[in-house]
Amino acid sequence: MPRDSERPRHTGRFLRLGALLAGIAVALSFPSMAPSPYELTVGIAILNFAVLSTSWNFVGGFTGYISLGHGAFAGLGAYATGLLVTKGELPSFVALFVAAALVAVLAIPVGYAALRVRGASFVIVSIALVLIMLLVFQSWASFTGGSRGLVVPRPFPGKLRSEHHEIFYFLFLGLLALALLAWWIIDRSRFGMGLKAIREDEDKAQSLGTPTYTYKLVVFVVSAAFTALAGGLYGLWFGDLDPVFQFSILSGAYMVLMALLGGVRHLYGPLLGAVIVGYGLEYSKLEYGDTPLHLVFAGLLLGVVVMFMPDGVIPAATALIARVRGTGETSIRELTAAELRDERDEREADVRPDHRPDGKRPDGKRDGKREVRQ
Amino acid sequence: MPSASLVFQSIVLGVLLGGLYALLAAGLTLYFGVMRVVMIAHSAFLILAAYLAWYAHRETGVDPLLTLLVTVPLFFVAGVAMQRLLLTRLRPATLTMMSVLLTFSVALVIEGLLGYAFSGTQRRIRLNYSSASLEFFGARVAVVKLIAFGLAAAALLGLYLLMRHSRFGQALRATIQHREAAALVGIDTDRIAGYGFGLGLATAAVGGTALSLDSTIYPSLHWHWIGPLMAIIVVGGLGSVPGAAIAAMALGLTQSLLQLELSTTWAQTVFYVALFATLAVRPQGFFGGRLAQRF
Numbered sequence: 111m112p113r114d115s116e117r118p119r120h121t122g123r124f125l126r127l128g129a130l131l132a133g134i135a136v137a138l139s140f141p142s143m144a145p146s147p148y149e150l151t152v153g154i155a156i157l158n159f160a161v162l163s164t165s166w167n168f169v170g171g172f173t174g175y176i177s178l179g180h181g182a183f184a185g186l187g188a189y190a191t192g193l194l195v196t197k198g199e200l201p202s203f204v205a206l207f208v209a210a211a212l213v214a215v216l217a218i219p220v221g222y223a224a225l226r227v228r229g230a231s232f233v234i235v236s237i238a239l240v241l242i243m244l245l246v247f248q249s250w251a252s253f254t255g256g257s258r259g260l261v262v263p264r265p266f267p268g269k270l271r272s273e274h275h276e277i278f279y280f281l282f283l284g285l286l287a288l289a290l291l292a293w294w295i296i297d298r299s300r301f302g303m304g305l306k307a308i309r310e311d312e313d314k315a316q317s318l319g320t321p322t323y324t325y326k327l328v329v330f331v332v333s334a335a336f337t338a339l340a341g342g343l344y345g346l347w348f349g350d351l352d353p354v355f356q357f358s359i360l361s362g363a364y365m366v367l368m369a370l371l372g373g374v375r376h377l378y379g380p381l382l383g384a385v386i387v388g389y390g391l392e393y394s395k396l397e398y399g400d401t402p403l404h405l406v407f408a409g410l411l412l413g414v415v416v417m418f419m420p421d422g423v424i425p426a427a428t429a430l431i432a433r434v435r436g437t438g439e440t441s442i443r444e445l446t447a448a449e450l451r452d453e454r455d456e457r458e459a460d461v462r463p464d465h466r467p468d469g470k471r472p473d474g475k476r477d478g479k480r481e482v483r484q
Numbered sequence: 485m486p487s488a489s490l491v492f493q494s495i496v497l498g499v500l501l502g503g504l505y506a507l508l509a510a511g512l513t514l515y516f517g518v519m520r521v522v523m524i525a526h527s528a529f530l531i532l533a534a535y536l537a538w539y540a541h542r543e544t545g546v547d548p549l550l551t552l553l554v555t556v557p558l559f560f561v562a563g564v565a566m567q568r569l570l571l572t573r574l575r576p577a578t579l580t581m582m583s584v585l586l587t588f589s590v591a592l593v594i595e596g597l598l599g600y601a602f603s604g605t606q607r608r609i610r611l612n613y614s615s616a617s618l619e620f621f622g623a624r625v626a627v628v629k630l631i632a633f634g635l636a637a638a639a640l641l642g643l644y645l646l647m648r649h650s651r652f653g654q655a656l657r658a659t660i661q662h663r664e665a666a667a668l669v670g671i672d673t674d675r676i677a678g679y680g681f682g683l684g685l686a687t688a689a690v691g692g693t694a695l696s697l698d699s700t701i702y703p704s705l706h707w708h709w710i711g712p713l714m715a716i717i718v719v720g721g722l723g724s725v726p727g728a729a730i731a732a733m734a735l736g737l738t739q740s741l742l743q744l745e746l747s748t749t750w751a752q753t754v755f756y757v758a759l760f761a762t763l764a765v766r767p768q769g770f771f772g773g774r775l776a777q778r779f
Binding site for chain 2: 227231234237238242246360401404405408410411412417420
């Protein structure tokens with residue numbers, strides 16, 4: 111039995127490594143393959159989306175708290191970077207990191223208030239955060255430029271436009287790699303385990319001694335910092351900020367949509383979602399131009415994802431593959447209580463006929479700590 | 485320092501505005517009560533009703549108030565359909581979170597379609613009584629604002645009487661209080677919850693028509709409304725109708741008074757300040773328990 115179930119896991123690992131290497135190769139060679147600067151800008155936009163939704167997924171994926179207001183952190187990152195460059199006269203990339211640090215500090219009191227409540231109230235707070243930022247940045251025109259916009263000077267003034275795009279493509283790619291790596295590390299850590307326990311059952315996690323509130327706050331701040339980095343980099347690349355676009359609920363909703371579509375429990379889920387949604391948005395903007403139909407598309411897509419595949423494309427696809435292959439993945443929530451009971455019954459049936467007190471199973475393997483209920 | 489008459493004027497306007505807020509927040513509270521749903525699309529339906537009133541007036545010249553005869557039943561049916569066809573199909577474990585996203589997507593679709601049908605141009609209904617105003621103890625109050633308040637007050641009163649003194653209201657309150665127990669005594673809770681949802685959406689029809697009387701409307705206006713409304717229901721205590729009404733009045737008044745000294749935009753931040761203060765000090769809300777299920 112164990113031999114058979116290990117084989118697909120091995121091939122799975124090879125496949126995964128191969129896919130990863132192929133993905134990296136495609137991502138690295140994209141600028142030289144892109145037929146025109148326009149495609150390159152689409153690539154940058156998609157990478158920006160990917161960083162944003164991966165950053166969002168630090169909170170959404172691990173803890174299950176759905177924030178519709180992460181657009182506020184992206185906008186703050188962009189504005190803080192821009193203002194530090196123009197008013198603080200800091201070098202562009204120093205400003206970027208200072209801005210991210212500032213946003214992280216700001217995220218502490220925001221998280222303090224928002225994470226005190228669960229579910230519905232948290233989402234409301236996150237929405238309010240974007241709206242309040244929009245109000246402030248529009249009204250405080252003397253400092254932020256208001257609706258006239260804020261022009262952020264380019265970090266590489268001597269470069270041609272296409273060279274500029276290419277540099278930023280790789281900067282976004284690097285930031286994406288950093289965000290994915292951070293998510294991967296947390297995913298495997300004790301900290302990540304605690305966060306996932308919050309997602310599954312916050313009260314139980316707390317009663318088992320997980321410092322749930324601290325964990326939530328820490329991951330919220332990390333998420334905000336990455337979101338701010340993405341926003342700041344976008345500000346440096348795009349060079350022109352307007353409160354209406356920087357502090358839009360829509361951008362926060364896109365992050366959620368992308369992460370959910372790909373799958374919030376998976377490292378590459380938000381990235382996959384960003385490729386699908388980012389490409390779709392660019393396409394619909396190209397086709398339908400000035401009409402607000404892209405809102406309708408985004409709305410319908412979000413509705414379909416929520417209704418029919420709330421776990422995302424990756425779990426749906428792996429479940430399909432597993433069904434074809436006849437193997438199933440096992441993890442906490444993937445099994446229903448009924449399936450768990452069946453599994454336990456099966457195990458009991460396995461053990462019972464000659465149950466030995468030394469914990470050895472009939473097939474000679476040690477049963478470990480596994481308990482067999484009598 | 486503004487003069488006393490100006491302050492009085494602001495108070496009157498604040499009360500009128502608070503009435504409208506109270507009506508809309510009551511709708512949001514109903515959804516939360518019957519389904520544990522935070523209905524982001526409520527204000528999108530509000531704008532939809534306002535557009536329908538404007539469109540009917542432009543095409544046929546009828547008084548916007550007459551469109552209520554169509555929009556109220558229409559929105560009621562839409563609400564029942566939304567609850568039966570969409571919200572009940574979500575997984576119970578993640579219902580609250582996912583319902584936010586689902587209703588958000590409905591809001592996006594409504595905004596997109598309104599923008600597609602009527603463009604992003606700002607619209608306004610011109611009525612022959614649009615500019616009329618009444619003198620009220622030295623305060624000048626536009627007639628349309630009084631009509632809007634009257635509509636809101638009548639709808640709230642109707643809602644109250646329905647909830648308190650009808651069999652349906654009794655069943656609805658029972659469903660809100662304890663769904664399983666209500667089902668045990670023979671109430672068809674699914675159907676009642678659907679009607680409750682429809683009732684909530686019907687309040688958006690009334691509110692939207694009231695709004696169309698004296699506001700300039702455009703498709704993305706609903707974002708402007710959703711923030712204050714959400715703040716009101718959190719401050720009032722999610723699920724508590726009296727809490728929502730008190731919070732709506734208090735915040736509407738404060739906003740109106742702040743406008744004397746601050747610009748309109750800055751005055752609006754009072755909702756968000758109140759929201760964050762509530763969460764920091766009393767997360768369950770000021771005028772009701774966290775899940776206060778009273779009506």
